[in-house]
Amino acid sequence: MSAYLLVHAESDREYLRGPGDELQTDLGVLEVPDDVEHGQVLETHLGEPFHVRRLRGPDLFNHFQRTGAPMMPRDIGLVIGHTGAQSGDRVLDAGTGTGVLSGYLGRLGANVTTYEIDAEFAENARENMSMAGVSDRVDVRTGDLTDNLDELAEGDSFDLITLDTADAAEVVARAPELLVPGGYVAVYTPFVEDARDTELAAREAGLGGVETLETIQRELTVDDRGTRPSTAGVGHTGYLLFARRVE
Template sequence: MHVLLVRDDREYLLAPGERLETDLGILEVPSDPTSGETVETHIGEAFTIREPRLPDFFDHFERTGAPMMPRDAGLVLGETGAGSGDRVLDAGTGTGVLAAYLANAGADVLTYERDEGFAENARENFERADLADAVEVRAGDLTDEIDSLLEEGTADDGDASVPFDVLTLDTQDAPAVVERSPELLVEGGALAVYSPFVEATREVVEAARAAGLREIRARETIQRDLDVDERGTRPSTRGVGHTGYLVFARR
């Protein structure tokens, strides 16, 4: 279990018993911390203990590149309906943001990451978020592992939950996996594919059509912040509203 130590605009994620050292002094997180409790450094500076929610971990995960934004992860959850009791097959773990959101919603997630270092980092992130029991991280390329994965599901001692309820992809070779999605998904199972490039999105749509999937939808995700002050309210001119492209489909 990890907790947040919060003071004004400062926020630190620590485990019970860990030591915080800042310019405001030194303190040790209590062994049994309580949300809302106030603790002080050795020079009397106060911090409030807060139980983190999943969006807090987005800021505190150790990153391996540009992670999926929470708003995109939320759209995946909303469109696929992934939740309690579902088995999700994910590829392109990266920092682990999408897998964490899926697990937090109650799904059991099997995720593939080609880079062993990225995979280990993601495992540590899931530990921080207390989601390690709900996410299995395998180092490898899902495209190369599909046949062996399906064999696991047909073996006498294999995982009876193969095929999966939901398939989520954030990989360059997503079209190759989409082509085989009918083997990986239960009837009515949901597919979600994220891509930063519109050209790749077209390839995914074409692969989904060729695979005989239905309810195929391609979307760009755009969100604008609002500036609210005494003069009035208007869209912010700061930041980039676009994050990426998502393709959804059903078997």
């Protein structure tokens, strides 16, 4: 069952809790009813109000238990926008990590099979999928995707492959065996050398529409003096490769 976001509007504090859970903070103790609904206002024993909100994608990024640096929402948005990921899609994913991308896709209605090589990371991702309410659509498997490519290639084809692994080029090379005609592959890589390797692998595999993008985003600073790009923070997150089985 999906958790809910409990928001204390005055302090901007947010917590994820499911029906029947207990929240303990310096604002008091709050018991979440089994029949809690979106839009309710619950009060702690000290009378502090918390607004109940239904989870949305960015809440997964902000509140999942992390096992590393998850993919940023802006990069996930590009993956969804460039591939047209949608309800009913069969998705093959690798490098689950925290599971933010898998959670987003699951909440879109896609059926995701995702591989995580680290057993502890995989177990944490399963707990996150339960919190997101998508355990029935996201199958988190412990293991190396590259060890399972032959078996997967003999099964039903996938509409989309998403990768965030150092050996992504090896999987991209076999994408035509795994994808439906017109299916997409999307690869996130933090290093330009890996981005080059995946693009070359996509071309060699005969995939079409091959493109690699660097994702850069800058926040605007708006004040009484005027508006300009912020000088704080790093605008670059990584590189995204997109390609498509054309035949």
